[in-house]
Amino acid sequence: MIQRPRGTRDFGPAEMARRRAVEQAMREACHRFGFGEVVTPTFEQSELFTLRSGEAIVDEMYVFKDKGDREMALRPEITASVIRFFVNEMSNLPKPLKLYYVGNCFRYENPQSGRYREFFQLGAELIGNENPETDAEVISLAVESLRATGLQDFNVRIGHIGILKSLVLEGIDDQALAGNVLRMIDKGDFDALAQTLETNGVTGNLMESITGIAGTKGSIDVLQSVDETKANEHLRELFEILKLQGIDDCQLDLGIVRGLDYYSGMVFEIDAPRLGAEKQVLGGGSYTLSELFGGEPVFSTGFAIGLDRVMLALEAEKELPEYSPIDAYVVPTEDAMRKYAFAIVAKIRAKGLRADVDLMRRSMSKNLKYASSMAARYAVIVGKDEMAKRSVTLRDMESGEQRQVPADFAADELEKALNAPRKHPLSSVPQRGIP
RNA sequence: GCCGGGGUGGGGUAAUGGUAUCCUUGGGGACUGUGGAUCCCCUGACCCGGGUUCGAUUCCCGGUCCCGGCCCCA
Numbered sequence: 001m002i003q004r005p006r007g008t009r010d011f012g013p014a015e016m017a018r019r020r021a022v023e024q025a026m027r028e029a030c031h032r033f034g035f036g037e038v039v040t041p042t043f044e045q046s047e048l049f050t051l052r053s054g055e056a057i058v059d060e061m062y063v064f065k066d067k068g069d070r071e072m073a074l075r076p077e078i079t080a081s082v083i084r085f086f087v088n089e090m091s092n093l094p095k096p097l098k099l100y101y102v103g104n105c106f107r108y109e110n111p112q113s114g115r116y117r118e119f120f121q122l123g124a125e126l127i128g129n130e131n132p133e134t135d136a137e138v139i140s141l142a143v144e145s146l147r148a149t150g151l152q153d154f155n156v157r158i159g160h161i162g163i164l165k166s167l168v169l170e171g172i173d174d175q176a177l178a179g180n181v182l183r184m185i186d187k188g189d190f191d192a193l194a195q196t197l198e199t200n201g202v203t204g205n206l207m208e209s210i211t212g213i214a215g216t217k218g219s220i221d222v223l224q225s226v227d228e229t230k231a232n233e234h235l236r237e238l239f240e241i242l243k244l245q246g247i248d249d250c251q252l253d254l255g256i257v258r259g260l261d262y263y264s265g266m267v268f269e270i271d272a273p274r275l276g277a278e279k280q281v282l283g284g285g286s287y288t289l290s291e292l293f294g295g296e297p298v299f300s301t302g303f304a305i306g307l308d309r310v311m312l313a314l315e316a317e318k319e320l321p322e323y324s325p326i327d328a329y330v331v332p333t334e335d336a337m338r339k340y341a342f343a344i345v346a347k348i349r350a351k352g353l354r355a356d357v358d359l360m361r362r363s364m365s366k367n368l369k370y371a372s373s374m375a376a377r378y379a380v381i382v383g384k385d386e387m388a389k390r391s392v393t394l395r396d397m398e399s400g401e402q403r404q405v406p407a408d409f410a411a412d413e414l415e416k417a418l419n420a421p422r423k424h425p426l427s428s429v430p431q432r433g434i435p
Numbered sequence: 436g437c438c439g440g441g442g443u444g445g446g447g448u449a450a451u452g453g454u455a456u457c458c459u460u461g462g463g464g465a466c467u468g469u470g471g472a473u474c475c476c477c478u479g480a481c482c483c484g485g486g487u488u489c490g491a492u493u494c495c496c497g498g499u500c501c502c503g504g505c506c507c508c509a
Contacts, residue, residue: 003500053509060507077509110436113503262509277504333468365470372471383468395469402469
């Protein structure tokens, strides 16, 4: 037996139906915001990712040399590819440029809850500006994408890298030391940070300022406790725009330190408290990556959603609906009726309904049992008596009610009967049986 | 990379130093148009490798995979 690679998963029909419905809900949110889909390669030159994130990430990537001796890597994320695409071929398009993507990513990590070696992300990048409106648009899309899936329990935290960054760069002349300090803040290692500042003779109350800012959390009002800066004004405007769009429960968190290396302005994270250790479902912020890849400096803001974690969070929140791959199952009562069953199923399928027919040459009772186990909404019974009148029997598998209808109108009748209103994107999602 | 807990048919389980229980699913039959029931039959498992032993699914070691946590999280 060949084992599935560590940290990867197989998805059966029931689970895929759920995943696709969630993905579709997010895609539609992107479309409502005017974002267009892009698809980039699953593998890229390793350099694309090391340029963005540093050489150290090679240890956490699937890297390999291709037959032309080129250093390649399975993508560990998709933002870098999108920006490469932008720099290479889309830099002259009118701004702002609104792009989104969905795809699988790979990281060589130790799997645990909500963490896999192959995982799925949906993300968006808004390229063109760094003003609060841009950030608001992206955060708004992030929140709406999650809401569209039906997820309810999640927290939005928004911060700004610029505040800590400028504080450190102003307080420390030595560039290398400043870089180290930023990395230590990134790691949250304040003990080591205090020690480093002391041994390097950094004067004043820089340490206090840093811990003060990193600990600034709560409503936007707590900004008053921080010295007035351009970043403060930016955040105030951002929160105001979000509020006007009905997004008023965001928390300010200046301690967010997402990859200080390349995020330059606003940063934000969303987590689902019902998940375990890996509860962050989304992360994003504004950055200026394009220069790194040889393009003009252009501001962008983006985010990536962990699709797998959203699925886990949804499962933790509510029961998922039953899965049914078919609307109607056509049952011949005897062998002589089998050929007519095919004619009937073809008509139903032509209507756009999901229909199936007995291929196993089973008895009628076994077929009804099968239809039941598939959670088919209707059985279409094709029998001798019915055919004599050019009709079939529609059996509601839930109620057991039956009625005869002309064979030529069976598909129309089914369509009418099945045309129930859909309340929620997930309520139409079938799931059952097959894992 | 580190720590803890686990691997018995497709799924869920029981017992055991002498190769295995039960449930479920799947296939078939009785059943000759509502049996979606009931009854019967069948397929199908001890994660891999080494060690101890007359004999290992069971005990020991290593590996691997799963679950959870740490680190990390672009």
